Amino acid sequence: xxxxxxxxxxxxxxxxxxxxxxxxxxxxxxxxxxxxxxxxxxxxxxxxxxxxxxxxxxxxxxxxxxxxxxxxxxxxxxxxxxxxxxxxxxxxxxxxxxxxxxxxxxxxxxxxxxxxxxxxxxxxxxxxxxxxxxxxxxxxxxxxxxxxxxxxxxxxxxxxxxxxxxxxxxxxxxxxxxxxxxxxxxxxxxxxxxxxxxxxxxxxxxxxxxxxxxxxxxxxxxxxxxxxxxxxxxxxxxxxxxxxxxxxxxxxxxxxxxxxxxxxxxxxxxxxxxxxxxxxxxxxxxxxxxxxxxxxxxxxxxxxxxxxxxxxxxxxxxxxxxxxxxxxxxxxxxxxxxxxxxxxxxxxxxxxxxxxxxxxxxxxxxxxxxxxxxxxxxxxxxxxxxxxxxxxxxxxxxxxxxxxxxxxxxxxxxxxxxxxxxxxxxxxxxxxxxxxxxxxxxxxxxxxxxxxxxxxxxxxxxxxxx
Numbered sequence: 001x002x003x004x005x006x007x008x009x010x011x012x013x014x015x016x017x018x019x020x021x022x023x024x025x026x027x028x029x030x031x032x033x034x035x036x037x038x039x040x041x042x043x044x045x046x047x048x049x050x051x052x053x054x055x056x057x058x059x060x061x062x063x064x065x066x067x068x069x070x071x072x073x074x075x076x077x078x079x080x081x082x083x084x085x086x087x088x089x090x091x092x093x094x095x096x097x098x099x100x101x102x103x104x105x106x107x108x109x110x111x112x113x114x115x116x117x118x119x120x121x122x123x124x125x126x127x128x129x130x131x132x133x134x135x136x137x138x139x140x141x142x143x144x145x146x147x148x149x150x151x152x153x154x155x156x157x158x159x160x161x162x163x164x165x166x167x168x169x170x171x172x173x174x175x176x177x178x179x180x181x182x183x184x185x186x187x188x189x190x191x192x193x194x195x196x197x198x199x200x201x202x203x204x205x206x207x208x209x210x211x212x213x214x215x216x217x218x219x220x221x222x223x224x225x226x227x228x229x230x231x232x233x234x235x236x237x238x239x240x241x242x243x244x245x246x247x248x249x250x251x252x253x254x255x256x257x258x259x260x261x262x263x264x265x266x267x268x269x270x271x272x273x274x275x276x277x278x279x280x281x282x283x284x285x286x287x288x289x290x291x292x293x294x295x296x297x298x299x300x301x302x303x304x305x306x307x308x309x310x311x312x313x314x315x316x317x318x319x320x321x322x323x324x325x326x327x328x329x330x331x332x333x334x335x336x337x338x339x340x341x342x343x344x345x346x347x348x349x350x351x352x353x354x355x356x357x358x359x360x361x362x363x364x365x366x367x368x369x370x371x372x373x374x375x376x377x378x379x380x381x382x383x384x385x386x387x388x389x390x391x392x393x394x395x396x397x398x399x400x401x402x403x404x405x406x407x408x409x410x411x412x413x414x415x416x417x418x419x420x421x422x423x424x425x426x427x428x429x430x431x432x433x434x435x436x437x438x439x440x441x442x443x444x445x446x447x448x449x450x451x452x453x454x455x456x457x458x459x460x461x462x463x464x465x466x
Contacts, residue, residue, distance in 0.1 A: 059259030075183025148270025178396035196389035253296035264425025298336035
């Protein structure tokens with residue numbers, strides 16, 4: 001069985017360096033299947049259930065997710081949009097590395113390169129010793145802490161491990177949560193990307209306008225309807241590369257963490273970055289644990305040489321470092337650095353204060369006043385905006401939860417039964433959500449009830465997708 005290959009022309013290398021570094025972009029084709037995806041998925045289907053439950057082999061449902069995502073215009077258009085946004089990045093290394101990580105089907109997972117079992121054990125031991133994992137999870141997480149920190153990849157233990165599924169077939173979150181369907185990741189990131197750019201434009205319109213005397217004012221004439229392509233207006237004090245690039249990177253590792261089971265459900269995700277509420281805030285009460293995808297994405301960005309400003313902006317997605325939450329971002333960077341085998345102090349990702357605690361560094365010109373000594377946190381505006389942009393889960397999560405119930409009610413009209421889990425998920429639930437999104441279907445349901453949803457789903461039946 002072969003998957004269809006599609007040639008994407010939306011982005012191409014822009015410089016001679018990129019043409020050398022990314023020859024795969026010049027090949028006149030972009031292949032949705034590469035060696036290893038389908039054979040490994042079929043092999044996984046034949047393994048014992050106990051092995052699958054340990055999450056130590058690539059997901060048996062990854063190949064089916066690729067097919068679903070490949071045939072969903074919503075997913076493919078979102079993926080094309082992200083590729084176009086990558087092309088707007090001005091920093092050569094950031095643009096090249098982001099192309100490679102998201103678009104190249106043969107990309108190397110650099111934070112996993114040449115890691116042997118003994119290396120993984122040592123990394124997990126260090127994370128435990130530094131309070132960045134919860135030891136109790138070793139007994140409850142499928143496959144233990146090793147499997148959670150190092151989910152299965154292709155060509156593992158080599159100099160160039162590969163993603164277990166393409167970026168574009170990964171979900172946006174755990175099964176039943178926001179964007180939890182094949183291709184939910186590019187859809188989720190498209191929304192976050194747009195939100196971050198629009199937030200930056202909003203800040204510029206309100207806080208960056210000057211009157212004839214050079215004083216701030218709000219000029220209604222300049223408050224237009226921003227578009228995701230309008231990044232030039234972010235000058236002079238916001239970085240377009242941070243605004244555009246951080247949302248592209250912060251969920252990258254969901255293609256590794258959230259692999260697909262044969263029944264159309266997903267792998268579980270390990271929480272990383274803390275040990276629990278009793279000690280995470282510099283030894284005081286505080287809980288820094290967060291989804292492992294966040295930490296692994298930061299680790300990969302570190303291995304690719306992205307800047308401290310970019311890394312911290314990326315790390316701020318799950319919590320802004322303000323309002324007493326600096327310890328969370330600091331812990332996530334510490335955990336990522338251990339996994340990536342990087343020194344966060346030498347790389348400039350963190351500093352130590354007078355008490356020996358890790359803190360965020362002063363970047364750009366923010367070090368002219370010692371904010372840390374005065375009890376403040378070193379921040380850039382982009383950290384806060386990126387955190388705000390990653391907030392659509394407040395509706396996207398509940399919409400999936402509700403629409404799942406709605407789809408179970410209408411499935412019988414199309415010959416599907418929610419009790420037949422694998423068939424229902426792979427052929428109905430995941431297909432419908434990948435084509436329409438839970439957000440759209442909930443809006444339809446709110447306005448037109450079950451019959452309105454049936455009309456939407458009938459469009460898929462009419463085009464042969466169900």
